[in-house]
Amino acid sequence: MRGFGLLLAAIAAVPARPVNLAxxxxxxxDATAMGLTGSCDKLILGKQKLADSCSGKxxxxxxxxxxxxxxxxxxxxxxxxxxxxxxxxxxxDTDVVKVDKVIMxxxxxxxxPEVVAATGTCTYGNPYxxxxxxxxxxxxxxxxxxxxxxxxxxxxxx
Numbered sequence: 001m002r003g004f005g006l007l008l009a010a011i012a013a014v015p016a017r018p019v020n021l022a023x024x025x026x027x028x029x030d031a032t033a034m035g036l037t038g039s040c041d042k043l044i045l046g047k048q049k050l051a052d053s054c055s056g057k058x059x060x061x062x063x064x065x066x067x068x069x070x071x072x073x074x075x076x077x078x079x080x081x082x083x084x085x086x087x088x089x090x091x092x093d094t095d096v097v098k099v100d101k102v103i104m105x106x107x108x109x110x111x112x113p114e115v116v117a118a119t120g121t122c123t124y125g126n127p128y129x130x131x132x133x134x135x136x137x138x139x140x141x142x143x144x145x146x147x148x149x150x151x152x153x154x155x156x157x158x
Contacts, residue, residue, distance in 0.1 A: 034060045036127055036134075038152035043072055043080060045104065046144030050074065058134060058150045060124075060157075062086075068097045070122055070134055072148060078105035079113075082122050082136040082148065093126040099138050102146055117141040122148075130154045 026033045040054030050072075059071035069083040084099035099120040103113045120138015131154040137147050 028061075030064045032062045034062075034127075034157040036060070036132075036150070036152045036157055037155060038131075038150060040072060040148075040150050042147055042149040044145070044147045045080065045102065046140070046142070046146070050080065054150075058152075060134075068122075069103075070097075070124075070136060070148075070150075072150065074105075076107060077110075078107055080104050080148075081113075082118075082120075082146070084120075084122065087121075090123075093129060095124055097122040097124075099136060102140055118146065120146065127152055127157045 036058045037056055038058070039056055040051050040058075043050040043054055053074045053076065055073045055075050057073045059069075059073065061069040061071065063069075066086045067083065068086050069081050072080045072082075074080065081103040082097070082099050083101045083103060084097045087096040087098050089095050099118050099122055102116045102118045104116070105113050118138050118140045120136060122134060122136040124134040125132035132152045134150045135148070137145075139145055
């Protein structure tokens, strides 16, 4: 988990700048990163409704052990991540992640995110075929629901 916290800190420390569309994926250590631009249609953690705070950027990280994370980047620099293990693809152009934790960046403490066990799923379509959606739904260990929906603008991943 220490490495994951450092990754969040590294992501939070990178200043916002235009994205180079020439690179569809980036390797960070053994993980692969892919960025999408678009709209955050929904981001709810319990009673917190955060969609209006979304930056319109989503980062997808895939790790060699099958773990996948969807990082919703907020305007104030915080990051909300839905993390879990890759599951079988329902179709050739969709995938499912079984969410087992929700990670919330704490403002002013990028190296100390709040990690909450969770049960749920994220489903997503093929971003290389135009507009695609990432949808996450489930329940955190504190009994509160989470729900998120990000729609890409149809541009290729970066």
